[in-house]
Amino acid sequence: MGNTKLLKQLIIAAELAVGLAICSKITIPLGLIPLTGQTLAVGLIASIVPTVVGTWAIGIYLLLGLIGIPVFASSAAGLAALFGPTGGYLWGFFLYVWIVGAFYKYTKRTPALIFGNIFGAIIQLFAGTYWLVLSAKMTWTAAISTGVVPFLLPALIKVVLVVVVAQAILRRMPTKFNLRS
Template identity: 50%
Template sequence: MKTSLKEWILAAEFAAIIAVLSQFTIPLGLIPLTGQTLAVGLTATLLGKRTGTYAILIYLLLGLVGLPVFAGMTSGFGVLFGTTGGYLIGFIFNGLVTGAILEKTAFTYSWAIIANTIGAMVTLFFGTVWLKISADLSWQSAFSSGFVFFILPGIIKAVAAGYLGIFIQKRIPSLRLRK
């Protein structure tokens, strides 16, 4: 399936939105609380699986080539291989899962919130596994500091992303990429 110019433009615009929301950061030790996860969920909800994932990949590539788009105006491979790298990789799978659930079910408030909550848990899973490896933590420490601690903020952001995504999509029909 060929990607249209409209899809690429939307992906680029949403990569920029993710970059901007990533700068809303609350430092909390090894892993900060950021606006990235809200932006990733919103992107997948509005753009769907394919274009949403393209936006996330563009965002990650911008950071890897040195543009300061990651949380705290950081960039580079050091961030990807640092303690938060698993969350960044998890964003890709978050976009895929969230978008796939919505495309298989319906773009409604309920399904968007469910899909975003599952997608947020996918991000936390990848982040926790990488945190365990990169910080040489026990599974219990990695799970409590990288997953459990972020469940409530993750659910709050998932609900916000799901609600806002459907709200915006109903008001801006040109964002709809589905047939």
């Protein structure tokens, strides 16, 4: 990969990480795990750029939070946010991006975006739930009822929004700037 292409991808990843940070400020408190715009942004990132760029965007976002910049939901930051009860949801963003990328790699059609985002969102929720079991010492039943069930309908609504917006972006993006093509 040429240096110009690598630099372009890193700049786009940094811009997407900033967009993800902005979307994390959209928060609806629902107890231990808030409903946020983060997963909407992660779905968009996963749907409009190659997996490597999406992975870098998530990595930059997590690094910003790790060094203390309040980029996570509820303006959280630091080790406590990454390894506390909601940390598994944050780390699950990598899984979300990789899953959508795997679906999209084989076919660049709408069903791939839909199923990739549904599967990615569910796996990300279960990664967070697994982390709840470990970090908050919750039972699986309690963790699922706290960390999955309230978010299933919002996740499906976000998937619809992600697919519609991602398709609009990809249609309007000139081929030479479309990293997905």
